[in-house]
Amino acid sequence: MKIKSPLQIAREKYAPKVPAALKGSVKVVEGDKTQSVADQGEIEKMFPNTYGMPILSFEASDEKKNFPAMNVGVILSGGQAPGGHNVISGLFDGLKTLNSDSKLFGFLGGPSGLTDNEYKELTSDIIDEYRNTGGFDIIGSGRTKLEEESQFDQTLENCKKLDIKALVIIGGDDSNTNAAVLAEYFAAKNAGVQVIGVPKTIDGDLKTDMIETSFGFDTACKVYSELIGNIQRDANSAKKYYHFIKLMGRSASHIALECALQAQPNVAIISEEVEAKNMTLDQVVDQIVEVVVKRAEKGENFGVVLVPEGLVEFIPAMKALIAELNDMLAKYENEVNALDSNKERREFVAGKLSAESSKVFTGLPNSFANQLLLDRDPHGNVQVSMIDTEQLLSDMVKSRVKKLKKEGKFNGKFSGQSHFFGYEGRCAAPSNFDADYTYSLGRTAAVLIANGKTGYMASVRNLTAPADEWIAGGVPVTMLMNMERRHGAMKPVIQKALVKLDGKPFKTFAESRKEWGENTEFVYPGPIQYFGPTEVCDQTTKTLQLEK
């Protein structure tokens, strides 16, 4: 017997809130023609059938339209994000509302399900088991990239077998880029299969004016902020540890920034700033040490430091070092492996690096330098994602304050604890916001499909207003694209949304951080609430509120 927790049972009954326009018949209103964010000429040439389409918004309508029954396929692509199941239940309900004979097929295990024709029909029995739940387990996910024409042809063949007229691809920037390429390929071939994308990623780096946030970001940040708040309260009670907390999000620091805005820790490193200021690892450490010293002067020998997962790759000197190491370790693999001790290995490697990188390398704590040499992936590359940046910073701060103590410049104590939060938030049950937003995205995708659209991403905007006032519609994926170098060749891709240093969220943080650093201004967000007062249960992220 399948056992459920009381909260699981209570949440099954939750009816997600949707924009007013999605409650009855929908009129699709066309806006202005669009352009890509950059490289318009090149992108237009590559997407002759799907470039320049207008922005779409939905309005409530009295007109009853009849839609033919149709079969639709859906996949989940890439890392989990809270709300994926609600996109699918929204899509299911949307299709059934338009024509109860329509069918939804879920392809299993991500994009490879499409090419391998692994699928199951999603019936209401199945859908009802997954409403408002976290995870991607309803059909699984995967990281196969849909990029080759042979994959596209295979996908088309499999769609034809099931008489599928439209595919919905729920994924991040890469998956939506591939969705756009697939849409264009099918349109060029007149294949009769539409493709619609849905913006997913807890990292928050898939956004524009039209895609105000990707789903899952809200819930994941709330889970991490709950934990950060709890640890802050512990730090402030025990008064003896500095907690270094690494947060998921390799290619942008939106999560660290949002959590900082929610919890007001003593330090939050923002990778984009580190890169923009061309900071060294030592300078990042300086920034933390300065806070530690200031707090010690007030007798406060505790605190919390947030570290974005991708930090090391944003430090220009570290990035250069890692690139050199990758080349060099490939070249001298046997020599390095033949050496007896880590010390000899470090010395050998330091002798082969450029003067600049050698200086950076020898300045690293030994344990970290060893990790760079030993933890390599099957291609011999340094595994950046396995670097314990939080531990590294803690160790470096420790040795720095020890030195300051000897010099009489530090009178406090320093003891570090490190944490990494990622898996704790990716599959949390969606907050009310994410449950509503994802369900609305699914309903939106159904309307786009019924109206024959392809190459669009489902879009629900005006998200800081009550759900009733949200604006549903579609955004041409090509509108988000520019040309970037990938694996040596220029490719059309969705531009990643990094933290903007002149944006309101970062500026708000930057204005307060001195005070948060020196004083103890911790905020305790607590766990996600589903049933309480609306200001507790339905507020979205600070990032979104500030960007509005």
Place this chain on the structure above:
Amino acid sequence: MKIKSPLQIAREKYAPKVPAALKGSVKVVEGDKTQSVADQGEIEKMFPNTYGMPILSFEASDEKKNFPAMNVGVILSGGQAPGGHNVISGLFDGLKTLNSDSKLFGFLGGPSGLTDNEYKELTSDIIDEYRNTGGFDIIGSGRTKLEEESQFDQTLENCKKLDIKALVIIGGDDSNTNAAVLAEYFAAKNAGVQVIGVPKTIDGDLKTDMIETSFGFDTACKVYSELIGNIQRDANSAKKYYHFIKLMGRSASHIALECALQAQPNVAIISEEVEAKNMTLDQVVDQIVEVVVKRAEKGENFGVVLVPEGLVEFIPAMKALIAELNDMLAKYENEVNALDSNKERREFVAGKLSAESSKVFTGLPNSFANQLLLDRDPHGNVQVSMIDTEQLLSDMVKSRVKKLKKEGKFNGKFSGQSHFFGYEGRCAAPSNFDADYTYSLGRTAAVLIANGKTGYMASVRNLTAPADEWIAGGVPVTMLMNMERRHGAMKPVIQKALVKLDGKPFKTFAESRKEWGENTEFVYPGPIQYFGPTEVCDQTTKTLQLEK
């Protein structure tokens, strides 16, 4: 300006539920005389003034009694636990209800506040800021032990200065033991200061028939179970990792057991069972490998394994090894430090150990053996609390399945991730249960004080019933005591409540674990809810429900 989260603001208004008997005038009913759990003769001799007192229970009464105003002191002792602030607010409200001129003084930073006379008066302005919040930051906590007569005399002197008639000591088994000794000392001297204990610890190892649970256990387990559930959902979605999750709780496995009952992971190691069965580390690994192999046969190469923090010390062979290492490293410190490489150090050490321990030591993964040699505290002892047991088990399972693969006995994949949850739960805002329970304990302590009691622990029982039906009263601390060897001498101490292998919670787990292991029967408890339906918000732990 102090900023609060919307949930912090909403929770300020929560009025904790209390037993019916605490709502008006209280009649204190004496039950039977009591005996200590063991060593009655010795304990009675050591506590001539406070041994054998009756159990007390409170009943509602029509009789209005007048109580004189009195000054009371309170301390928080040891590790944080959710609800500590509510004990203090309950105590404050209780004292003020009995006589509005009574005063409450909080001694700062734990027991050392008592001896150093560091205190602040807790006024309603201060109390109101901390109602229903997590943490111990209202007055701080500390780990100083109150054991020496000189400390007792200093405490008495400081109490006299403030005209304090009673002390409330909020702490775990050690702190309550010391509270009893202090109560006896004051009683013997006719000092005029009563001492009341309050049972605190997230570890859940302070309990008897009369103390059904220590406060904080409920909230901490719920936070950990939320995270375990989220990680389980991730494991079941990504289908590629085994997550090894270490949980706080060194001296007992109640937390791991409760979380297992809540979330139904694939494996949960219970230290008490490992010790009772005299298992080796290899046998613990076997137990996990068996599940991994069975699941792989079904194509499920993912799962979740719970590991109690104290595991290594419960493995008899490891305990013996660590004891030998402590002696040996003290003796050969210089020789070991003079060696050049970890390999040489391991070989040197292995040669000096007993045959049995040497075998255990050389069977350990190198990185773990190195950790045992390198991470020592200032006294040269191996730091058991720093051992990454979760990583150790993951590494050992990995190498075992690799071997099985070579032998053709394992066809799956294995990839481990490790986590440690402790600080995430110790200072969480208390669940409704813990908020109600701790507030009631504080109110109970006030009644015990007003009625002249000393050497009692505040007790609130019948906790699986609605709060209205809870039974408040007092239990003589001596009732919980036996004689144990501490630092070479026999001492009267509160008997630690380990997981009982013949108790209902463990037996329930043991009956289901095969099924939970081979199948995927994850339950997702989700975050603590404060405002929803009562079955979601007010249920206490499975452990307590099963013990009833």
